[in-house]
Amino acid sequence: MSEIFTKSRARNVFYGGSxxxxxxxxxxxxxxxLHITRTATAGMPLTDEVRLGKHVWxxxxxxxxxxxxxxxxxxxxxxxxxxxxxxxxxDPEGAYEMLDAWMAAQPSGIEGxxxxxxxxxxxxxxxxxSEFLRWADQTDTQNWPPNDAG
Amino acid sequence: xxxxxxxxxxxxxxxxxxxxxxxVLGGLLAGWxxxxxxxxxxxxxxxxxRMIHTNSLIVWLLxxxxxxxxxxxPEEAEREVFSVKLAYLQLxxxxxxxxxxxxxxxxxxHGGREFLEQxxxxxxxxxxxxxxxxxxxxxxVLAGRxxxxxxxxxxxxxxxxxxxxxxxxxxxxxxLDKMYWWMVVHLWVEATWELVMAAILGxxxxxLTGVDREVxxxxxxxxxxxxxxxxxxxxxxxxxxIGTPGYWQWIGSIFSTFEVIPFFAMMSFAFVMVWKxxxxxxxxxxxxxxxxxxxxxxxxxxxxxxxxxxHGVNFYTHGTQITAAHGHLAFYGAYVALxxxxxxxxxxxxRERAPYNQVLNMASFWLMTGGMAFMTFVLxxxxxxxxxxxxxxxxxxxxxQDQLGLFYLMRFGAGAAVVLGALLFIYSQFVVRREVVxxxxxxVPGE
Ligand code: HEM
Ligand code: HEM
Ligand SMILES: [Fe+2]
Numbered sequence: 304m305s306e307i308f309t310k311s312r313a314r315n316v317f318y319g320g321s322x323x324x325x326x327x328x329x330x331x332x333x334x335x336x337l338h339i340t341r342t343a344t345a346g347m348p349l350t351d352e353v354r355l356g357k358h359v360w361x362x363x364x365x366x367x368x369x370x371x372x373x374x375x376x377x378x379x380x381x382x383x384x385x386x387x388x389x390x391x392x393x394d395p396e397g398a399y400e401m402l403d404a405w406m407a408a409q410p411s412g413i414e415g416x417x418x419x420x421x422x423x424x425x426x427x428x429x430x431x432x433s434e435f436l437r438w439a440d441q442t443d444t445q446n447w448p449p450n451d452a453g
Numbered sequence: 454x455x456x457x458x459x460x461x462x463x464x465x466x467x468x469x470x471x472x473x474x475x476x477v478l479g480g481l482l483a484g485w486x487x488x489x490x491x492x493x494x495x496x497x498x499x500x501x502x503r504m505i506h507t508n509s510l511i512v513w514l515l516x517x518x519x520x521x522x523x524x525x526x527p528e529e530a531e532r533e534v535f536s537v538k539l540a541y542l543q544l545x546x547x548x549x550x551x552x553x554x555x556x557x558x559x560x561x562x563h564g565g566r567e568f569l570e571q572x573x574x575x576x577x578x579x580x581x582x583x584x585x586x587x588x589x590x591x592x593x594v595l596a597g598r599x600x601x602x603x604x605x606x607x608x609x610x611x612x613x614x615x616x617x618x619x620x621x622x623x624x625x626x627x628x629l630d631k632m633y634w635w636m637v638v639h640l641w642v643e644a645t646w647e648l649v650m651a652a653i654l655g656x657x658x659x660x661l662t663g664v665d666r667e668v669x670x671x672x673x674x675x676x677x678x679x680x681x682x683x684x685x686x687x688x689x690x691x692x693x694x695i696g697t698p699g700y701w702q703w704i705g706s707i708f709s710t711f712e713v714i715p716f717f718a719m720m721s722f723a724f725v726m727v728w729k730x731x732x733x734x735x736x737x738x739x740x741x742x743x744x745x746x747x748x749x750x751x752x753x754x755x756x757x758x759x760x761x762x763x764h765g766v767n768f769y770t771h772g773t774q775i776t777a778a779h780g781h782l783a784f785y786g787a788y789v790a791l792x793x794x795x796x797x798x799x800x801x802x803x804r805e806r807a808p809y810n811q812v813l814n815m816a817s818f819w820l821m822t823g824g825m826a827f828m829t830f831v832l833x834x835x836x837x838x839x840x841x842x843x844x845x846x847x848x849x850x851x852x853x854q855d856q857l858g859l860f861y862l863m864r865f866g867a868g869a870a871v872v873l874g875a876l877l878f879i880y881s882q883f884v885v886r887r888e889v890v891x892x893x894x895x896x897v898p899g900e
Contacts, residue, residue, distance in 0.1 A: 310601070310667065313674035320678055324685040331686075331704070332632070335697045339628040343696035354625045361565020367500030372695045373772030374631065375567055378487070378499050380850040381772065410494060417486075417854070418494035439627050445702070447694035447768060450847040 346441040356435025359428045368419070370453075372444055378417065381453030386433075386440040388451045399433040454802050456527035458534035463803040464544055465520025466796050470879050472513035472551065473789075477868075477875045479506035484868045487861040497559075504558050504570050510784065511568060512551050517792035518649050519543070522590055522606060524799050525656045530597025535589050543585040550578035566634055569620050576620055583614040601670035602652050602659070605677055609648025616640050628696030635691045642783070643754075644684040647715060650750075650791050651676045654719060657743045657798055662730025669726065676718045683711035690762045694771060702764040709762045716747075716755040716787075723747040736801065738811035741818055742794030749786025749822060757782050757829065769844040774857075775836030782829040790822070793878060800882045812890045813881035820874030828867035835860035 347353075360366075368379040391398040406429065409419040424432065454460065483502045486492055493502075527534055534540060554575045557563065563570040571579070587610065594603050619636040655673045659666060689705025692698075723744050734740065757779040761770040770776070797814055835857045842853045 308671075310671045310674065313671055313678070314601070317674050317678040317681070321681045321685075324682055328685045328688070335632060335692065335701070336629065338698045339632065339696050340626060343698075344626055344628050349626055357625060357627060357630075364500045364504065364563050364565050364570060366565055366567050367503045367570075368498075370772040371627075372631065374691075374695070375772070376500070376503055377772065377774055377777055378503075412491075414491060417490040417851075418498075420494070420498045420500075435627075442628055442696045444694045444696060445699055447771065449769060449844045452843050452847045452849050 343443040344438075344441070346443075347438050349438070350434070352431045352434045353438045354431075355428065356431035356433070356438070359424060359432045360435055363422050363424075371439060372442070373447065379419065381448060382436060383439050383442075383444070384448060384451065384453050386437050388453065392437060392440055395434065395437065398437055399430050402433040402436070403429050454805070456533050458537050458540075459524050459527050460803065461534065461537055461540040461544070462520040462524035462799060464541070465516050465523065466800065466803075467883075468544065468548060469513040469516040469520060469792065470796070470882065472509045472516065473875060474879060475555075476506060476509040476513060477872045479503075479509060481865070481868045481872050482506075484861070484865045488858075488865050501558050501561070501563075504563060505555060507568055508554060508558075508570065509551075512547070514788045514792060516544075516547065517795065518610070518646075518653075519547075519586055521653050521792070521795045521799075522586075522610065524795070524803075525653070526590055526593055526603055526606070529600050529603045529656070530594050532593065532597040535592040535596070539585050539589045543582045543589070546578050546582040546585070550575040550582070553578075566623065566630070568638060569634070571620075580617060583617060587611060587614055600666070601673050602655050605648050605655075605673055606652035609645050609652065613641055613645035613649070616645065631695045632692065632697060635688055639688045639691055640685070642787070643687060643712060644681055646788060647680040647684065648677050650787055651680070651715075651719060653791060653795055654723060654743060654747060657739065657794060658723060658726040658730075660798065661732070661734045661736065661740050661743065662726045663732030663734075664726045664730050668729075672718075672722050672726075676715050676722060679711070679718060680715035683708050683714060687712045690764075690767065693764050693767055706763045706765075710759060712762075713751075713755040713759055716751045720747040720751040736798060736811070738814040738818070739794055739798035741815055742790055742797050745818055745822060746786060746790035746794050749782065749790055749825070751786070753779065753782030753784070753786040753829070757833075769840050770836065773836045773839045773843070774832045774860075775840065778829045778832035778836055781832070782825060785821075785825045793818075796882060806886060811881060811885075812888075813877060813885060817874045817878040817881060820877065821871050822874075824867045824870030824874060828864050828871070831860045831863040831867065835864075 360371075365371075365382070366375040368376050370377065370381045370383070372383040373381065386392045386398055389398070389401050391401055403426075406422060406424065409421055411418065479502055482493075483499065483506055486494075486499050486502065523534060523540055550571070554571045557572050558570065562572060564572065569576075590610070591607065594607060616637050619633050622633050624630050624633065651673050655669050658664060659669050685708075686704055687709035689701040690709040692701035692705060724747075727740070727744065761767050761775050761779065797811065801811075838857060838860075839853050842848045842856070843850060
C-alpha cells in the first residue's frame with residue numbers, strides 16, 4: 304500500500320484533481336451567469352432606478368438585520384418576497400406607498416419588540432428601494448421560500 | 454525560538470487576541486439585543502453590532518494565520534523570514550485598516566454586502582497587505598527547504614488572497630452579486646482556509662507527537678485533495694435559491710456531502726498521530742486545543758453542515774437560526790480553536806517561558822468549547838421550531854420569533870461563558886508567568 308501510494312503520487316492527484324474541479328466549476332459558473340441574466344432575473348428590466356435601490360439597500364446595510372433570498376442576518380423578516388407578502392408585487396405605486404409608510408413608522412418604539420432604525424432616505428431613493436425589492440421578488444428562486452411568510 | 458524573525462508572530466498573535474476579545478464582546482452585545490430588543494436601539498443598531506462582530510472575527514483569524522505562517526515557515530524552510538520590516542509594515546496596514554473600518558461602522562459608513570462591509574480604502578489596504586505578505590513569505594520559502602507543510606500552507610494563502618479580488622466585484626444584478634459573493638465566503642472557509650488549517654495542524658502534530666514527517670505529509674495531501682475535490686463544487690449548496698440554475702440542487706447536495714470527509718480525515722489524522730507518536734511533549738494545552746479543534750470542526754462543519762446541506766432540507770431551513778447554529782460551531786471548531794492551538798503552542802516559546810503546563814489555558818478550552826456547544830444546541834432548537842412554524846405552518850416571522858425568547862436567553866448565557874473563557878485564555882497567555890499547578894514527576898511508560 305504505502306509503496307504504491309507514495310507522497311508524490313498523493314501530491315500529483317491533489318494537483319491534477321483540483322485543476323479538473325476548478326475547470327468544471329468555472330464552466331458551470333459561466334453558464335449560471337448567463338442563466339441569471341437571461342432567464343432567472345429577466346422578468347423585470349434592470350433599470351437605473353433598481354440600481355439606485357440596490358445602492359440604498361447597501362448603504363443602510365439592511366442585510367445585517369434581514370435576509371434577502373434567505374441570506375443575511377436572522378434578526379428581521381425575509382424581504383426577498385416582501386412585495387408578494389404585501390400584495391403589491393404588480394403595483395409599483397402601491398409598493399412605494401407601503402414601503403414609505405413602513406419606513407416612516409420606524410422605529411416603532413414598542414417595548415420588548417425588535418426595533419428597526421430610522422433611515423435618511425429621499426423620496427427618489429425610496430421609490431428606487433421599492434423597485435429594487437420588486438425586482439428581487441421577481442427572481443426565479445426555484446420556488447423558494449416555501450410560503451409567503453418568507 | 455530557533456530563528457529571530459519568528460518573533461514577528463508575537464505581535465500578530467497579540468493583535469489577533471485583542472480583536473478576539475472585541476469579537477466575542479460584540480457577539481455578547483448582539484445576543485443581548487435579542488433578549489432585550491430596545492437596548493441601545495437608537496444609538497447602536499443591531500446591524501452595526503453584527504458587522505463589528507463578524508468583521509473582527511474574520512480579521513483576527515487572518516491575523517492568526519499570518520502570524521502562524523511567520524512562526525512556522527522559518528522553521529520549515531530553515532532560514533529567517535525574508536524581511537522582518539515588511540512583516541511589520543503588513544501588520545501596521547492591517548491594524549490601521551481594522552481600526553478605520555470599526556470607526557467608520559460606528560459613524561454609519563459601511564458597505565452593504567454581508568461580511569464585506571469594509572469601506573473601499575480598507576479593502577485596498579487589505580489587498581496591499583496581502584501582496585506584501587505573499588511576497589515576503591514566498592521569498593522565504595523559495596530560498597529555503599521546501600516541505601509539504603509550507604507547500605500546502607502557501608497554496609492556501611495564495612488562493613485565499615487571490616479570491617479577495619471578488620470582494621471588489623459587486624454586480625448590479627442581485628443574483629450575480631450573490632453568486633460572486635460566495636466565491637469569497639464559501640471558497641474561503643470550505644476550500645482555501647481548509648488548506649491552511651491542514652498545514653497548521655500538520656505542523657502541530659509534527660512538533661507535538663514526533664511522528665515521522667513522511668507520514669504526516671502523505672496524510673496532508675490526501676486531506677487537502679478531499680477538501681478541494683468536494684469543496685469547490687460544494688459551493689453549489691449556496692446556489693439553490695438565489696436565481697442560479699436548478700442543477701445546482703444536485704451538484705450542491707452531492708459534493709457538499711463529500712465535504713464532511715476532509716473534516717473527518719483531519720480529526721482522524723490528529724488522533725492517529727497522537728496514538729502513534731513517541732514524543733511526550735510537555736505542552737498539553739496545545740495538544741488539547743489541536744485535538745479539540747479537529748473534533749469540533751468535524752461536528753460544526755461536518756455534522757451541522759450536513760444537517761442542512763441537502764437541498765430538500767435546505768428548502769425549509771435556509772436562512773433560519775439553524776444556519777446561525779452551524780456557522781458558530783464551524784467557525785469556532787475549525788478556525789478559532791485551531792488558531793488558539795497555534796497560539797498555545799507558540800506563545801510559551803515566543804515569551805521564552807518554558808512550557809508551563811497551562812492549566813488555566815486548558816480550563817479556558819472547556820469553558821469556551823462548552824459554551825459554544827451549548828449555544829449551538831439552543832440555536833438548533835430555536836431553528837427547528839422556527840423552521841416548523843414559519844416554513845411549514847406559515848406563521849409570520851415576528852410572531853414566531855416571539856416564541857423563541859427562552860432559547861435566546863440561553864444563548865446569551867452560553868455567550869457569557871464563552872466571553873469568560875476567551876478572557877481567561879488571553880490572561881493565561883499574556884499574564885501568567887509560572888505553572889499554576891505543579892506538574893507530577895516525569896511520565897514513565899505505563900504497564
Ligand atoms: C433600508 C434598509 C431596510 C429596509 C428596506 C427594510 C425593510 C423592512 C421591511 C419591508 C420590513 C417589513 C417586513 C414584513 O412585514 O414582512 C421590515 C421589518 C423589520 N426590520 Fe427592516 N429594513 C431595513 C433595515 C433594517 C435594519 C438595519 C434593521 C435592524 C437594525 C431592521 C430591523 C427590522 C425589524 C426588527 C423588523 C420587524 C419590525 C416589526 O415588525 O416591528 N431593518 N424591514
Ligand atoms: C469550517 C468550515 C465551515 C464554516 C466556517 C462554515 C460557516 C458557515 C456560515 C457562517 C454560514 C452562513 C453564511 C451566511 O451568512 O449566509 C454557512 C452556511 C452554510 N453552510 Fe457552512 N461552514 C463550514 C462548512 C460547511 C460544510 C462542510 C457544510 C456541508 C456539509 C456546510 C453547509 C452549509 C450550508 C448548507 C449553508 C447554507 C445555510 C442556509 O441555507 O442558510 N458548511 N456556513
Ligand atoms: Fe458553504
